[in-house]
Amino acid sequence: MGLISQFDPWRSKLCTCPSKLTFNPYTGCDHSCVYCYASSYIPKFFFCRPKKDLIPKLEREAIKLKGELISIANSSDPYPNLEAKMGLTRKCLEILTRHNCKLQIITKSKIVLRDVDLLRKKPSMVSLTITTIDDELAKVIEPHAPSSSERLKTAEILVNADMPTSVRIDPIIPFVNDNQENLIKTLASIGIKHITVSTYKVKPDNWQRLSMALPKTAEKIKPLYFEKGERIGRYTYLPKNLRLKIMEKMRLMAKRYSIKFGTCREGLSHLHTASCDGSWLLYSR
Ligand code: SF4
Numbered sequence: 001m002g003l004i005s006q007f008d009p010w011r012s013k014l015c016t017c018p019s020k021l022t023f024n025p026y027t028g029c030d031h032s033c034v035y036c037y038a039s040s041y042i043p044k045f046f047f048c049r050p051k052k053d054l055i056p057k058l059e060r061e062a063i064k065l066k067g068e069l070i071s072i073a074n075s076s077d078p079y080p081n082l083e084a085k086m087g088l089t090r091k092c093l094e095i096l097t098r099h100n101c102k103l104q105i106i107t108k109s110k111i112v113l114r115d116v117d118l119l120r121k122k123p124s125m126v127s128l129t130i131t132t133i134d135d136e137l138a139k140v141i142e143p144h145a146p147s148s149s150e151r152l153k154t155a156e157i158l159v160n161a162d163m164p165t166s167v168r169i170d171p172i173i174p175f176v177n178d179n180q181e182n183l184i185k186t187l188a189s190i191g192i193k194h195i196t197v198s199t200y201k202v203k204p205d206n207w208q209r210l211s212m213a214l215p216k217t218a219e220k221i222k223p224l225y226f227e228k229g230e231r232i233g234r235y236t237y238l239p240k241n242l243r244l245k246i247m248e249k250m251r252l253m254a255k256r257y258s259i260k261f262g263t264c265r266e267g268l269s270h271l272h273t274a275s276c277d278g279s280w281l282l283y284s285r
Helices: 054-062 081-086 088-098 110-119 135-141 148-160 181-190 204-213 215-226 240-256 279-283
Strands: 004-006 021-023 069-072 102-107 124-129 165-172 194-199 230-232 235-237 260-263
Touching (some): 088 102, 102 110, 124 279, 135 204, 148 165, 148 181, 215 235
Parallel strands (some): 021 069, 165 194
Antiparallel strands (some): 004 021, 230 235
16 A cells, blocks of 8 residues: 555545645554544554655655645654654655655644754645643643643744644544633734634544543533434534534634634534635745
8 A cells, every 4th residue: 555645534524625645654643642533543553653664665656746735644643752763754754845745744743843944845834733722631631742832832933934834723622622712812922824623523442532531521521422413424523503613613713813714524614714724824935
């Protein structure tokens, strides 16, 4: 199987992303987020490892590329702790920029700052995932990821370096992080121009982790998902009217602070004020 493929997030009917390719330099991810979706598809997911023969394989595949947009990465963070030592993602970016690709980096890590020189060579953007402004809460739901403060600092440095940067507030979990006014206000103050928001979707293994990390919340939201929720593809979603309410509130806040707004795999594209994944930022520099 090839390293680069068409972006098709688990064949979601609700994906509204523009056409793009996707590529993961690593298999698995050491951030160990309780809500992670990829862990239900990939064995030993929280044990992060580089892909076998990554660089020679990518060199071979990249010959066929014609400057497409590549999203890196959608099933793992391209900047796990290992990357600081191994530099594999950097080598991949060197190959892809040589082939004129446009790059969209999705990460929670400040290691991305190391590669701004490469990213600035082509139309590129960084999408930082920040689910809460509260470091203590982030430690519970994303135990091994960089703290929220560190991610906010990273976002600020990227914006100041004139690097197009969006923030993914993904996922929103009811009663946990559904009040995001402070985060959105802070994002506006550092110059973020786009947010992408998505609600938590239940998979059996992420539900198990969430129930262990936040048992009281799990009891509260259980009926919302398992009695009133909707089954869409292989996920259990919140009921549509509740998702709409959450998203309308987030959209209003984004508008108040002049931030563009998109949702991810929600089927609510009528709420979008720009391309859902923030890819309009690629040409904003
Ligand atoms: S950073 Fe993303 S891929 Fe990694 S564990 Fe968290 S949700 Fe999963």
